[in-house]
C-alpha cells in the first residue's frame with residue numbers, strides 16, 4: 036500500500052483491523068517509523084484527526100510536522116498550465132516536491148468547496164499531491180472521502196458487535212451548515228465490504244452519490260430504518276443531487292432516546308464533532324448506547340496501522 040487515500044487501498048481489511056487492534060492492546064509494537072518524518076497539512080480544522088494521527092506516528096517512532104496550510108502556508112495553484120498572476124503564490128508542483136524532500140509521508144486534509152460537484156469529485160487537491168509528491172500520501176479527509184475514519188468505524192463495530200449479521204444503519208441528521216458527504220461516503224463504502232445488513236436512512240433529496248451507495252437500501256422513514264438495528268451511525272451531509280444545498284432543517288431527524296426504542300438497544304456512533312441536541316440529543320450521547328468516545332480512541336490505532344503499512348511498503 037503506497038498511499039492511503041481511499042478504503043480501496045486496503046485489500047486485506049480483516050488483517051488491517053486485526054493489526055490495529057493488536058497495536059491498541061500493545062500486543063505488537065513497532066518502531067518502523069524511526070528516522071522518518073510525517074508532514075500533515077490541514078486546509079480545514081481538526082481535533083481528532085490531527086492529534087490521533089500525530090500520536091500514531093510518534094508511537095511508530097516518527098517525527099511529525101504539522102501545518103495549517105490555509106492560514107500559514109502560501110496560497111497554492113492546483114491548475115496545471117496556470118498563468119500565476121493573481122493571488123496564488125506557489126504551484127502544487129513545487130510545494131509537493133519540496134514537501135517530499137522534508138517528509139517521508141505527506142498527509143492532507145482538504146474539504147470540498149460544495150459549490151462545484153464535478154470539481155469536488157475530481158479530488159483536485161488530494162490527487163495533485165499524489166501526482167506531484169514523490170512520497171506516499173495519506174488522506175485526512177478529502178472532498179469525497181474520509182478513509183481513516185471509516186477504518187476506525189470498522190474497528191469499533193468489530194469490537195462491539197455481538198450479532199452474527201448485525202444491522203447497521205447510517206442515519207442522516209440535521210445540521211445548520213452544509214457539510215461534506217465524505218464521512219458518509221467512506222462509511223457506506225466500508226460497510227459494503229462486510230457481510231452486514233446495511234441500511235441508509237435520509238430524507239428525500241439527500242441520497243448519497245449512487246456510485247457510492249450502489250444497491251444499498253435507502254429508507255426514507257427513519258424510525259422504520261431503526262427497527263432491530265444493532266448500530267446507528269449518525270452523520271449529517273449536504274444534498275448530493277442539489278449539490279451542497281441544505282434544505283429546511285428537518286428537526287424530527289435528530290437522534291434521541293425515543294428513536295432508539297425501535298432498535299435492538301443499538302450502539303450509537305458519530306465521527307465527531309457533533310452538534311448536541313441538533314444531530315444527536317443529550318439523552319443519547321450521555322447514555323450507555325453511545326460509543327462515540329471509544330470510537331474516537333480508535334482513530335489512533337487505525338492511523339498507526341495504516342502508517343505502519345505505508346512505511347513497510349516504502350522500504
Ligand SMILES: CCC[C@H](NC(C)=O)C(=O)O
Nearest residue numbers: 214215217218306307308
Ligand atoms: C470529521 C467531520 C468533519 C466535517 N465536520 C464538520 C463539522 O465540518 C464533516 O462533516 O465532514
Ligand SMILES: NC(=O)OP(=O)(O)O
Nearest residue numbers: 081082083084306307
Ligand atoms: N472525526 C474527525 O475526523 O474529527 P476531526 O475533524 O476533529 O479531525
